[in-house]
Amino acid sequence: DFMRALDEVHPAFGVSEEELQQVIQNGIIHYDAVVDELLKTGQLFVEQVRSSSRTPLVSILLHGPPGSGKTALGASIAQASEFPFIKLISPDNMVGYSESQKVTAITKVFSDSYKSPLSVVVVDNIERLIDWTPMGARFSNAILQTLLVLFGRRPPKGRRLLIIATSSLRPILTDLGLSETFDSELRVPPISSLRAMEYVLHELQLFSSSQHRKEAIRMLEDAGFGGNDDLSPNLQIGIKKLLSIVEMARQEPDNVGQRLTSALMDLRGH
Amino acid sequence: DFMRALDEVHPAFGVSEEELQQVIQNGIIHYDAVVDELLKTGQLFVEQVRSSSRTPLVSILLHGPPGSGKTALGASIAQASEFPFIKLISPDNMVGYSESQKVTAITKVFSDSYKSPLSVVVVDNIERLIDWTPMGARFSNAILQTLLVLFGRRPPKGRRLLIIATSSLRPILTDLGLSETFDSELRVPPISSLRAMEYVLHELQLFSSSQHRKEAIRMLEDAGFGGNDDLSPNLQIGIKKLLSIVEMARQEPDNVGQRLTSALMDLRGH
Amino acid sequence: DFMRALDEVHPAFGVSEEELQQVIQNGIIHYDAVVDELLKTGQLFVEQVRSSSRTPLVSILLHGPPGSGKTALGASIAQASEFPFIKLISPDNMVGYSESQKVTAITKVFSDSYKSPLSVVVVDNIERLIDWTPMGARFSNAILQTLLVLFGRRPPKGRRLLIIATSSLRPILTDLGLSETFDSELRVPPISSLRAMEYVLHELQLFSSSQHRKEAIRMLEDAGFGGNDDLSPNLQIGIKKLLSIVEMARQEPDNVGQRLTSALMDLRGH
Amino acid sequence: DFMRALDEVHPAFGVSEEELQQVIQNGIIHYDAVVDELLKTGQLFVEQVRSSSRTPLVSILLHGPPGSGKTALGASIAQASEFPFIKLISPDNMVGYSESQKVTAITKVFSDSYKSPLSVVVVDNIERLIDWTPMGARFSNAILQTLLVLFGRRPPKGRRLLIIATSSLRPILTDLGLSETFDSELRVPPISSLRAMEYVLHELQLFSSSQHRKEAIRMLEDAGFGGNDDLSPNLQIGIKKLLSIVEMARQEPDNVGQRLTSALMDLRGH
Amino acid sequence: DFMRALDEVHPAFGVSEEELQQVIQNGIIHYDAVVDELLKTGQLFVEQVRSSSRTPLVSILLHGPPGSGKTALGASIAQASEFPFIKLISPDNMVGYSESQKVTAITKVFSDSYKSPLSVVVVDNIERLIDWTPMGARFSNAILQTLLVLFGRRPPKGRRLLIIATSSLRPILTDLGLSETFDSELRVPPISSLRAMEYVLHELQLFSSSQHRKEAIRMLEDAGFGGNDDLSPNLQIGIKKLLSIVEMARQEPDNVGQRLTSALMDLRGH
Amino acid sequence: DFMRALDEVHPAFGVSEEELQQVIQNGIIHYDAVVDELLKTGQLFVEQVRSSSRTPLVSILLHGPPGSGKTALGASIAQASEFPFIKLISPDNMVGYSESQKVTAITKVFSDSYKSPLSVVVVDNIERLIDWTPMGARFSNAILQTLLVLFGRRPPKGRRLLIIATSSLRPILTDLGLSETFDSELRVPPISSLRAMEYVLHELQLFSSSQHRKEAIRMLEDAGFGGNDDLSPNLQIGIKKLLSIVEMARQEPDNVGQRLTSALMDLRGH
Numbered sequence A, B, C, D, E, F: 001d002f003m004r005a006l007d008e009v010h011p012a013f014g015v016s017e018e019e020l021q022q023v024i025q026n027g028i029i030h031y032d033a034v035v036d037e038l039l040k041t042g043q044l045f046v047e048q049v050r051s052s053s054r055t056p057l058v059s060i061l062l063h064g065p066p067g068s069g070k071t072a073l074g075a076s077i078a079q080a081s082e083f084p085f086i087k088l089i090s091p092d093n094m095v096g097y098s099e100s101q102k103v104t105a106i107t108k109v110f111s112d113s114y115k116s117p118l119s120v121v122v123v124d125n126i127e128r129l130i131d132w133t134p135m136g137a138r139f140s141n142a143i144l145q146t147l148l149v150l151f152g153r154r155p156p157k158g159r160r161l162l163i164i165a166t167s168s169l170r171p172i173l174t175d176l177g178l179s180e181t182f183d184s185e186l187r188v189p190p191i192s193s194l195r196a197m198e199y200v201l202h203e204l205q206l207f208s209s210s211q212h213r214k215e216a217i218r219m220l221e222d223a224g225f226g227g228n229d230d231l232s233p234n235l236q237i238g239i240k241k242l243l244s245i246v247e248m249a250r251q252e253p254d255n256v257g258q259r260l261t262s263a264l265m266d267l268r269g270h
């Protein structure tokens, strides 16, 4: 029934729209120029795959701190390609799989991709796919070797493939010999200016009035999270975490500024 | 018959009342303000899950020294939510399971939770779930990886989940990369003031007369366990251990003060 | 047929009289006050289990050097409880079992104990149960984890359980995190006074005449094994080894003193 | 069905033309004298196998940095031999195989080769075949041992075999004891002169006019990638990577020089 | 058919005469007083088992350098007991057994022994039984644990057992915790006096005339192997190796003295 | 079908002529006195086995640098014995075997040998048989233990066995405890005098005229490979490698001296 599960999760062809939707459920907020640049660079690679016959395989790595938006951006680039085959390989769909089941599932997506003239495969969260743990530097060598080969294996004649991988642990990928298999690496930074953060809070309609907003921002500045337009030296937060903090703060409408401030201070305390 | 055992232990839906009852058999004694604060904070997270659609997954960690009451408090918060699905994942129910049986059992609880609009899953005693042993830093990486993914996997559309985990080994969780998967961490402290301890002894009706009580307290003070209202520098004891010591002392009604004192000194001697 | 073997060795209910008898075959000799104290303390824990409903689980550890009499004393305490369920978990009954067979066998005894209102489980020789070897610090983590959970798992409502464990390697138990699972630890010391040893020799009727006895004792004193009533600085011998040396000495009736002396010197030489 | 897969992938006899074609899809560009020398030396070994009866087994290793063209050159030498049996053993064809399946597949190719009077076996990317990872120095000893024996095992009487192996990790091969099994080792260098690079760009018709070409070269020289005819000290790029960079640059025809320059600088930055 | 093999090799009851004969094929030469002492001490332990009911289990270890005659002496003591059950557990009979097959085979011999009122079990070459190798300190922990338990497990009521174990690696046994399981340890020394060696040569009728003998001895003395009656400082040779050297020397009757001398020098050179 | 393969490869009785022939395909060239000495010493051991009943088992080790001719010499000694049972245990015949299949195959050869009154077993390339790799000091302990026992196990009454083992890694064998199982060790040196090399070249008829020969030798002397009759300090080459170099040189008849010289210099360069 593992095979059946496999089938259910990965229809052999086409685009897994639902899965892609699930990972960009909260949309893409354009809080900074870097967001658009990343999307545009992604588009360029899509075009290269579409047009150049000498490079039927192109692979890129989106890396950055936890929660910086790597998965959502990778899925967005993939979705925008409108290629006939778009699949997401994610640890979320492989909970409880044995090592060899994972290898089989990963391999199947690539084999399937070879049946479409144009394909995108998003390989999400590499460290989790290979069962990486820093304690004792354990990981699944079988899965690592599978990725090492698949990331470098040219599709058969007439087929073209774009690989978009994501990871929060780029240094580890380098130690494992995975980094050099990518044609290009793109860094997804965390939010690090109060202006960008303010933009997000606004988009999420956190404040009932601009009065509330102003008070909250002043509180954040007082707590040391201010700075110039581009950089608030004490601010470092992934968009994913920010979304979570915003929802927590929303529980106590009268207390929003304080909740945000203390949440950010907790984060910095770590 | 492992599958049957699985079924028996984990009915697919609903609330495992009995299991929750079992871990708070001795009730919650309000010996300190921190107890109420913890219960209240827990309630806030319950509300966030109930009301915010942008954060369908919230996870918190209750950590503190052995016997400080983590499991009982976690179960109380869960029970108070009155969500239609409340389940306890505990090593107590997995004795003798193989690594893959544990992975299956854990995964099943989460899958089941996705079928309810609102769910709480209590993941008790993480270090024991992953078979952690300090000697040689051994543990089950398969179970760890399962938790790492499940703690971050968003429930399907329309479903919301609160995860309450407990552990006595927070530093290890950090080394294993588990800490950063939680939205929030709450510390459950041991009893560390003679006043709080006195409150517990009173609640448990250990003394037959106030005369007895006074004598016993004086004896404890003489042995160096006194202090101010908030802190007795030499006192550090989990509520669970205290319950055990009290029952031992109850065996020799004429000797209660002395039994308590020597038990506390043994503890400090370790 | 492993399951059959299991059944034969561990009848599901009742008391395994024969097994208990086997480990106290040579009786309990009261060579020192400590022997009676240990038996009495054991009895107190038996009473706590019998009477207190708040602590349905009590666990104690008997530890001391090899052959000091831990198993015999543990079995005696268990037997004296006259509880309806008394079982011995011993490596002697698990020779050739695989790791998972051991886990199953151990778990079964505890499950069975939960069916009796009052139970004692003697867990003998923990280091051997977990296949401990100092070289490379190897051991069965599966069995260790089973014990860690079982030693802390409360019996179901209305059931009460006393766990008596024995070990010669307390420091290792601490390193493995096992020590802190016990409610109390009791040390079983070796024989370390000539007076206690003399008492044993007398009980075993080693000497045909008091003349022989006196000569032998003088020989031991001359060899440096004398001392005051409570402590002979050069004497350190477990009751089990002493029994073995006595029987060897008995082979040469005319030579008893010399045999005893040289056996003790060999022991010290190690 | 692994066995069936095996059959499909490796027809027992003959030449796997298609596979060979696949790895030299972009042809051989004669950008440097060393390219011709390598091909010629390869031919000499082919002749030795064809003519000398005392050395029925000859093995050579093509080694050099990633992407320097080892696989394409090895396949070219093999193809040029026109021996009746030419096979490629490549990790690309063994994705998802277990260790023992890999051993079986590798062994089968050699056994098959013994049925032809003259054979070439290309063993591509040894480090990947043995599942090598630098972290923890893990690899498949079973596969390594298989190669160690097969690289030294004489074919049966009347059969002759040329082994062409490739690797990017010659030092590791030496540590593993593999180096000394080869009769000869040939180094495949990266492109390291601007002249050779210019030759490649020209062959690939990257520039629409010689004006464009001149501008791009000047830009590269300005960025420090110039040098004399034989060596540009700051230039080190495998032909495979160069092909990929060229195709990327081709996406922005007006910007070719800049794209090339920044790609080379990224590479040097690593 | 492993089970059948087991049966063939170890008839459940009785004495395996043939096996015992095989290991003392070359008899016992009384080249030194220590040989008789060892046999006599062995006999004393046999008597203890026969007569004392308080020590139904006695275990001894014969240890000494390789080839010093441990196995032959152990088998001789066992044979001389004339007990109704005498068995040899030897690695020679377990070639190719898996770890669990070895555990089963060893356990079976002990179980069988419990069916006889009086038994001897010779456990030969412990380091080989546990698959010990110094490189990486590898060994079978499963077999080690089996021995640790069996060496300490009392036979059932009315049964008595003598265990005679042999080993060339006593320090390793100590590190593994095996040493302390024996009631007594006896050292089997190598031949280390020229007189003892001469005695052996004479018994083996190596020399055709006393003239030859004298010449050979002189040659040995000239080469530095002389000494007083009890000790030749440069001589250290096990009886087993000496037997082998004698037979080699016998090939060249005219050259005996020289062959012996150079063999001994080779040995010392190591 | 592994069992069938086993049968095909190792007929239970008799002499595997073909296998022996295969490893001495290029004959034995008597380039040095040491070659004859080795063959003669081998013959002496053959005679000892044939004639002495006290040493029914004799084992020798041929060790020396890679390609020095160990296997060919071992096979020659075995063949010359004309014993009714002569078998070769070689890694070449066990490619793809699992660890336990290797143990079975090796054990079977020895069991078969016990059925013949006189037998020789050649155990070729021990390091490869035990899957030795220097990286991480990995090897098959199961196979090592099998060899340790088989090399010391006496054949049954009336059977006699000569074991000839070969290895290039004598120090490793010592670390593994294998060295001391051999009755004797014989070193097979590489060719290290120009005179011996010249003898080989002559035997192989490399030169078309003595003029050519003289020129080539002069060239070698000019390159520093000269010396006196017994030792050329810069020359160290196994006969096997020399055979390979000669055949390469033969490809360019006009260039022989130069090819030889540069091949030797490559070798020294390593």
Ligand SMILES: Nc1ncnc2c1ncn2[C@@H]1O[C@H](COP(=O)(O)OP(=O)(O)OP(=O)(O)O)[C@@H](O)[C@H]1O
Residues within 6 Å of the ligand: A023, A024, A025, A026, A027, A028, A029, A030, A031, A035, A065, A066, A067, A068, A069, A070, A071, A072, A073, A125, A166, A168, A239, A240, A243
């Ligand atoms: N500009 C943005 N870029 C990326 N994600 C955004 C952006 N704006 C909003 N989001 C939302 O933020 C969330 C980003 O989470 P996502 O899982 O992509 O982060 P991640 O870096 O992959 O996290 P992790 O390190 O845990 O894998 C998504 O819910 C997404 O819809």
Ligand SMILES: Nc1ncnc2c1ncn2[C@@H]1O[C@H](COP(=O)(O)OP(=O)(O)OP(=O)(O)O)[C@@H](O)[C@H]1O
Residues within 6 Å of the ligand: B023, B024, B025, B026, B027, B028, B029, B030, B031, B035, B065, B066, B067, B068, B069, B070, B071, B072, B073, B125, B166, B168, B239, B240, B243
């Ligand atoms: N204020 C309190 N908080 C928690 N538990 C309490 C409190 N008052 C009484 N108790 C009782 O104390 C016991 C606490 O034990 P619990 O198992 O919850 O501790 P724990 O910290 O989870 O222990 P462990 O570290 O062994 O997992 C329970 O029996 C509970 O009923």
Ligand SMILES: Nc1ncnc2c1ncn2[C@@H]1O[C@H](COP(=O)(O)OP(=O)(O)OP(=O)(O)O)[C@@H](O)[C@H]1O
Residues within 6 Å of the ligand: C023, C024, C025, C026, C027, C028, C029, C030, C031, C035, C065, C066, C067, C068, C069, C070, C071, C072, C073, C125, C166, C168, C239, C240, C243
């Ligand atoms: N006072 C005593 N206490 C314990 N055992 C006694 C006493 N007097 C006599 N004995 C006898 O001494 C022996 C003690 O052996 P026991 O196996 O209990 O020791 P142990 O400490 O468990 O040994 P080990 O460390 O090997 O497990 C038993 O045969 C018991 O009958």
Ligand SMILES: Nc1ncnc2c1ncn2[C@@H]1O[C@H](COP(=O)(O)OP(=O)(O)OP(=O)(O)O)[C@@H](O)[C@H]1O
Residues within 6 Å of the ligand: D023, D024, D025, D026, D027, D028, D029, D030, D031, D035, D065, D066, D067, D068, D069, D070, D071, D072, D073, D125, D166, D168, D239, D240, D243
């Ligand atoms: N002179 C050349 N030598 C080799 N390959 C060339 C040459 N000219 C063009 N090519 C092309 O360059 C590419 C070389 O890639 P190839 O896979 O052979 O490199 P590689 O060194 O094996 O890479 P890797 O280290 O990743 O295994 C092929 O597409 C080949 O057609």
Ligand SMILES: Nc1ncnc2c1ncn2[C@@H]1O[C@H](COP(=O)(O)OP(=O)(O)OP(=O)(O)O)[C@@H](O)[C@H]1O
Residues within 6 Å of the ligand: E023, E024, E025, E026, E027, E028, E029, E030, E031, E035, E065, E066, E067, E068, E069, E070, E071, E072, E073, E125, E166, E168, E239, E240, E243
């Ligand atoms: N006094 C003696 N003691 C022991 N063995 C003797 C004696 N005299 C002759 N022998 C013979 O010497 C040989 C001793 O070999 P044995 O196998 O017993 O030695 P070992 O110490 O067990 O060797 P290993 O260390 O290899 O196990 C036997 O063949 C035995 O018949």
Ligand SMILES: Nc1ncnc2c1ncn2[C@@H]1O[C@H](COP(=O)(O)OP(=O)(O)OP(=O)(O)O)[C@@H](O)[C@H]1O
Residues within 6 Å of the ligand: F023, F024, F025, F026, F027, F028, F029, F030, F031, F035, F065, F066, F067, F068, F069, F070, F071, F072, F073, F125, F166, F168, F239, F240, F243
């Ligand atoms: N005097 C000689 N001694 C040994 N081999 C010789 C001699 N003369 C010629 N030969 C030939 O040289 C070759 C020696 O190769 P062989 O495989 O025996 O070497 P080896 O030392 O076993 O190599 P390896 O270390 O690879 O196992 C054989 O082909 C053999 O026929």
Ligand SMILES: [Mg+2]
Residues within 6 Å of the ligand: A070, A071, A072, A124, A125, A166
């Ligand atoms: Mg992600």
Ligand SMILES: [Mg+2]
Residues within 6 Å of the ligand: B070, B071, B072, B124, B125, B166
């Ligand atoms: Mg708890």
Ligand SMILES: [Mg+2]
Residues within 6 Å of the ligand: C070, C071, C072, C124, C125, C166
């Ligand atoms: Mg005991």
Ligand SMILES: [Mg+2]
Residues within 6 Å of the ligand: D070, D071, D072, D124, D125, D166
């Ligand atoms: Mg390649």
Ligand SMILES: [Mg+2]
Residues within 6 Å of the ligand: E070, E071, E072, E124, E125, E166
């Ligand atoms: Mg022996």
Ligand SMILES: [Mg+2]
Residues within 6 Å of the ligand: F070, F071, F072, F124, F125, F166
């Ligand atoms: Mg060889």
